[in-house]
Amino acid sequence: MLEAETDLVSRRPGQTLIADKNYYGRAFEQELGQAGLSLLRPARKGEPPRAGSRLFRPLRQVIESINQTFKGRLDLERHGGRTPGGVIVRVLQRIFALTAAVWHNDRTGQPVLRSLTAYDH
Structure with a gap:
């Protein structure tokens, strides 16, 4: 890298x-x-x-939670991209959409920030 x-x-x-x-x-x-x-x-x-070893358990929980959100909520295992660039674009657009939904839910005082039910049409 x-x-x-x-x-x-x-x-x-x-x-x-x-x-x-x-x-x-x-x-x-x-x-x-x-x-x-x-x-x-x-x-x-x-x-x-x-x-820094005390940081690993909570950090791992955060990483696993994010990965599960990406795979489950954002359907990243079925992204539909045919090229590396296509995969990147599809993944990023889903991450940006989730970020926008979390921001909106936070700003409007919704009880669950990561809920996308209202946007799932």
Whole structure:
């Protein structure tokens, strides 16, 4: 990812890279550190606890909730795109539509923010 987007780090210095426990190794972490990145990952078996480990359980719940919303509510597994660009456009338009619905529900005081029932025609 960093090789494909060479200016990604320089445009946003001091980023934290969140990864799973399989992204490990002194050389890997040194390389990230030299690029100006911090690595946040769970400890591997036999490793002492790492900084930020308390963040993973709630973060995982948020990620799983978002993924389930995308797959269930937005029908992303049946996107209908035939090319990578078509898939991207269809996925983004559904995400923007959900975002607009959540914003509208928030602004109008609806009891459930992620409900799309009123817009499901």
